[in-house]
Amino acid sequence: MSQTSSGLTETDLAAREALKARLGKGARFDAPNAPAEELLLARRGTAYFARKLMELSDEALYAPSALEGLSRAHVLVRVSYEARYQALALEALDKGKQLELPEKLPSLDLAATLPARALRHLFQHSEVHLNVCWRDLSEAQWDMGITLIDGAKTTPRALPLLRAKGIWQAALDLGNGARVADVPVNLRG
Template sequence: MSLTAGEQAAREALRARQGAGARYDAASAPAEDLLLARRGTAYFARKLGELSDAELDAPSLREDVRRRALIAQVGYHARALAQQVAAARAGEAVQPISPKTYRNEIAQGATLPPRALCSLVHHAAIHLDVEWRDLTGDGWELSVPLDGAEATPLRQTPRLRARVVWQGALDLGNGGRLADVPADLRAELALPGGR
């Protein structure tokens, strides 16, 4: 994605106004996938915000999954990715996330009070975004063990996150539409309820 001279000048002027403390994505970051993930996060937050506390206890469109567990899964997914990115960025040994530990976190998270459950999703998403923004150009080429012991390049994590949040928003079952999902991501999602 290349910018015109005018767009580049506008971007530089904005950065000058924002000051030295503002964070930006590295030039070599996967910009389009980051945009998909960030828009998906906002869409999920909107659909979540439309639910009353009582509606959090209803079933989701995923078979045998209640909304609370779905919401916890979206939150803990962001947290797990953020921890993996942070460890890789710091040069620490990155351990695969135990599926059993992940399932236990989701089960516990599903029992949180409504406000705490929603805060989990919000804060974990911000943490992940900060970790992405702190990656240098070379950092995007590092790999972490996701999905068992498989090494996944950090460059692929925004697309992975985009699938999770957009699918989660649809599976909440409160009006999320496949037509709302960006066209280049639709084919990667399952239709809610198996439809």
């Protein structure tokens, strides 16, 4: 299968165009200059993580993860908070403001004790929030400077790859059957 200059396959491009045709003129899409390949990696990683999450019973969410000393709920909360913090940075950019860094970040340990249904909703909502923020970025905003929750400076263009790496690793960290062989080759290592 051949790849275009953007790194997407012809099948990916055809699927995108078919989706645009089905959804019609009222739908919103990523800006033409958005990092399509990285967004695809992040979105596919999110779908993979969601699938592994849905394979877990509510009780299994509180079982140990592949990370020593952390439950699967901890992994779920961490990946959800990461999405939320990226989305907040993008919202600040969209409003023409700097992200206000909180004095104290919410506790992973406390959030990991939430009921299973709340944990699943946290992930789902954070994923949608980040995806909407990416979709709503203008062409110019993709290359503007932003500050992340940890104070790091970057551009929105760097976030999809950062998210892709984090979400695929989190799927492995759940420790319920995700395989390194499932991770896209360019994200391994």
